[in-house]
Amino acid sequence: MAFELNICRILLPKMCFVVFFHIFIDIILKFLQPTPVNNSPMETKKNVFSNEEITVTFNPRKCMHAEKCANGLSQVFRTAIIPWIDLDAAGTQRIAKQVRRCPSGALQCVVHKTAPQVA
Numbered sequence: 001m002a003f004e005l006n007i008c009r010i011l012l013p014k015m016c017f018v019v020f021f022h023i024f025i026d027i028i029l030k031f032l033q034p035t036p037v038n039n040s041p042m043e044t045k046k047n048v049f050s051n052e053e054i055t056v057t058f059n060p061r062k063c064m065h066a067e068k069c070a071n072g073l074s075q076v077f078r079t080a081i082i083p084w085i086d087l088d089a090a091g092t093q094r095i096a097k098q099v100r101r102c103p104s105g106a107l108q109c110v111v112h113k114t115a116p117q118v119a
């Protein structure tokens with residue numbers, strides 16, 4: 001009986017130490033693993049809208065959801081329809097002007113050289 005108690009007194013702390021050490025190492029390894037970067041084309045392409053005259057990109061991570069775009073040009077920036085940006089619903093220069101008003105920078109655009117220029 002005394003022998004068994006001695007074994008418990010010696011082995012139990014060592015076993016506890018091993019278990020906690022493994023848990024500690026697992027936690028450390030989880031923090032050290034690099035965060036996966038999502039560079040898949042699907043992720044980026046679904047927020048790129050383009051026609052012959054203009055390309056508009058939308059970064060949902062930057063969007064403040066202030067709906068300035070939808071309030072300013074609702075026929076192009078539609079909140080309840082997919083795809084939510086319809087570049088054929090207004091003139092290119094008008095769309096570019098509204099994109100530049102985006103307070104967060106979530107909306108960006110490039111006006112192509114083929115687009116009619118405003119004098």
Ligand code: SF4
Nearest residue numbers: 063064066067069102
């Ligand atoms: S204007 Fe910009 S920040 Fe505001 S809802 Fe539209 S995309 Fe988002």
